[in-house]
Amino acid sequence: MSISIVILAAGKGSRMKSTTPKVLHEISGKSMLFHAIDAGQKISDDITVVLYHQATRVQQAIESHYQNINFHMQDAKQFPGTGGAMKGVSTKYEKTLILNGDMPLITQNSLLALTEGTADINMSVIKLENPHGYGRVLIENENVQEIVEQKDCNQAQLATKTVNAGIYCVNTKLLNRYIPLLSNKNAQKEYYLTDIVKMAVDENKTVSPIYVEEEEFKGVNSKLDLADAEVIMQDRIKKELMESGVTMRFPDSIYIDCRATFEGECILENNVNIIGTSKLINAHIKTNSIIEDSIIEDSDVGPMGRIRPLTYLKDTHIGNFVEVKKSTLTGVKAGHLAYIGDATINKGSNIGAGVITCNYDGKAKHKTIIGKNVFVGSDCQLVAPVTIEDDVIIAAGTTLNKDIKKGSLAITRSALKILPDFFYKFFGK
Ligand code: UD1
Numbered sequence: 504m505s506i507s508i509v510i511l512a513a514g515k516g517s518r519m520k521s522t523t524p525k526v527l528h529e530i531s532g533k534s535m536l537f538h539a540i541d542a543g544q545k546i547s548d549d550i551t552v553v554l555y556h557q558a559t560r561v562q563q564a565i566e567s568h569y570q571n572i573n574f575h576m577q578d579a580k581q582f583p584g585t586g587g588a589m590k591g592v593s594t595k596y597e598k599t600l601i602l603n604g605d606m607p608l609i610t611q612n613s614l615l616a617l618t619e620g621t622a623d624i625n626m627s628v629i630k631l632e633n634p635h636g637y638g639r640v641l642i643e644n645e646n647v648q649e650i651v652e653q654k655d656c657n658q659a660q661l662a663t664k665t666v667n668a669g670i671y672c673v674n675t676k677l678l679n680r681y682i683p684l685l686s687n688k689n690a691q692k693e694y695y696l697t698d699i700v701k702m703a704v705d706e707n708k709t710v711s712p713i714y715v716e717e718e719e720f721k722g723v724n725s726k727l728d729l730a731d732a733e734v735i736m737q738d739r740i741k742k743e744l745m746e747s748g749v750t751m752r753f754p755d756s757i758y759i760d761c762r763a764t765f766e767g768e769c770i771l772e773n774n775v776n777i778i779g780t781s782k783l784i785n786a787h788i789k790t791n792s793i794i795e796d797s798i799i800e801d802s803d804v805g806p807m808g809r810i811r812p813l814t815y816l817k818d819t820h821i822g823n824f825v826e827v828k829k830s831t832l833t834g835v836k837a838g839h840l841a842y843i844g845d846a847t848i849n850k851g852s853n854i855g856a857g858v859i860t861c862n863y864d865g866k867a868k869h870k871t872i873i874g875k876n877v878f879v880g881s882d883c884q885l886v887a888p889v890t891i892e893d894d895v896i897i898a899a900g901t902t903l904n905k906d907i908k909k910g911s912l913a914i915t916r917s918a919l920k921i922l923p924d925f926f927y928k929f930f931g932k
């Protein structure tokens with residue numbers, strides 16, 4: 504589609520009270536700006552992001568994920584404000600859609616609705632019981648007259664409940680003609696993008712108000728807004744997943760990253776966290792378990808299981824208080840209380856309670872390789888690097904620091920002493 508998009512992301516975001524640039528704060532695992540870029544990319548291949556505050560950091564973050572984004576540096580000292588942000592921006596197509604980088608809840612459909620029709624300007628408007636903080640949209644006989652910022656409003660204008668939601672789709676030629684004409688003669692001494700509306704009306708151009716859902720156009724300006732937006736985003740993610748067949752017990756208690764994917768029949772019990780780009784295929788994740796950047800296929804985890812990044816589980820059972828990190832387990836049972844890190848474990852192997860892969864020697868991480876049908880008894884330490892071949896038994900309580908050949912038993916055990924009546928000698932009768 505031939506639409507250009509400009510995302511304004513130069514503002515300071517001081518109300519976030521954070522050293523992280525506002526637009527890089529995350530919602531459901533993805534920064535607000537990336538949510539906006541992703542929605543934008545569904546309808547446009549010409550996206551420009553306007554930067555100023557912490558520009559390098561924001562630009563680097565974008566470049567590490569996207570290849571075809573254009574950047575524009577605002578001269579915010581000379582030309583502050585949303586109109587200043589547009590100064591010098593050039594876009595490729597006939598229509599330019601301008602949106603804010605702090606609107607993570609915006610959807611592709613709402614963006615599309617703003618690009619439709621033949622008006623010279625489509626602008627997003629919302630009716631609000633409490634319009635505080637927003638620019639007021641003055642409408643006469645259903646025709647938009649102008650947008651007046653709150654700080655510039657007179658008493659009557661302040662009472663207007665129709666406000667500017669902050670997204671516009673403008674005929675590009677018109678935009679390029681109006682931007683240099685903006686002035687900063689207003690209460691904030693800023694160049695307001697919103698002034699292009701009056702300019703268009705004065706030239707008898709068509710300005711069409713598009714009424715939009717408040718929820719999607721919520722600007723995130725504070726940590727409180729961030730938390731509110733997170734709730735809305737989580738609701739959306741979970742609804743969509745349940746519609747596609749994922750079972751959730753008490754969905755309100757579940758957190759799912761927007762990058763996670765699900766296939767087949769998956770069940771998530773209460774208080775489950777699915778973090779990062781995890782992929783679940785026919786997985787059953789039980790109460791209070793955490794899955795992070797891992798693939799869980801035809802397997803079950805928990806309750807209270809923790810699967811850390813780069814793990815692949817296939818046909819595997821992970822029980823309570825088991826932590827797995829950067830490991831591949833195929834056809835394995837690890838039912839209770841274990842740490843499995845940097846390991847590969849093959850079909851038919853059983854990991855007993857209290858087993859620990861000692862993968863770190865204080866300087867570097869090492870691998871534990873376990874073959875098929877290996878029985879690792881309770882409370883063993885597997886000191887990596889170590890390789891255990893197929894069909895091996897490791898007796899309970901063994902500290903293993905040598906490779907074991909196929910079919911062997913490994914056992915380290917100090918002799919058991921039993922001293923009759925020792926209790927009474929020690930404590931007395
Ligand atoms: C703006 C609108 C207001 C509307 C509201 C909706 C103007 C003048 N006012 O006000 O009518 O109701 O959004 O949320 O446009 N930005 C820059 N450079 C700047 C200043 C801002 O890139 O110099 C960016 C910000 O990063 C942000 C966006 O523009 O993404 C909006 O800026 P903000 O200061 O939040 O505008 P509002 O005062 O909320």
Ligand code: MG
Pocket residue numbers: 722724
């Ligand atoms: Mg704002």
